[in-house]
Amino acid sequence: MNEYKKPISPSEELQENETQSKVIAERPAHIKENHWREWVEDSKVDPLITALNVRSLSGTTPHEYLLYGLPDSERRNDGRLRDYWLRRYGHLDYGGWCVAQLTP
Template sequence: MTLTNNSLTLTSAPAKTASDQPTPPQGNCPAHIQLPHWEEWLASGVDTDLIALNVRSLSGTLPYDYLLYSDGIPRRNDGRLTEGFLKRYACLEAGGWWCGTLNPLNSNQPSLWGCFKPDQPHLDPAKGKAVKYEHPPKEPTQAFFCGFLGQFGSGLPAVIRFPCPTLKLWL
């Protein structure tokens, strides 16, 4: 494409090789995931069914509900989060993606714990770097046990020795 004397002339682009071609989207982006989040997970090589089952986009005040639930978080007398916590986590309102986990010790029920990747991360003042991933503060770290559909788990129960039912979560 070239612009000459206020007119636009379309010219054919040089032919691209197979290695230049972007990977086409695999499947349609579900309504509960914003397209940039979907594409980020696809670019990481994660199966579309696993993404659709375990990831969701959050924005506004909803990320607070997913992350700031611990009884260990300082609150005012009226139960509201302290100003310091609200300021530190204000970046959550810009949105991001959430990936939850299952609790294999509780019949694979969803756990409150998970990971949130904010679209606009805040800076860690001690390190001077952006905090790329957020986990519920004042809560112990947990392992990730993602939900999966039957076709992924057919050979796993015998190997990992706990029941892996067919799951439909968060849809």
């Protein structure tokens, strides 16, 4: 049997979100300190939204996130990206952050 749940008013929902945000007030491990500061302190984005949607990338991970969809013709026989793509996206070597997205 289904239980009746009282609808949440906008003010109750806001209070619930504020409580969740306070729980996430500390930087999660998957976000670097400078990226957390940029999003939460400098840009004033809610910590919960930041924690759920932002990820710091370094090493080869940025390439994997952005260039995974390239066809095999853009890779060498050993699977490595062609030099054109490595030069074009050379700035990825410095890392950065990405925001999760949904593509409906």
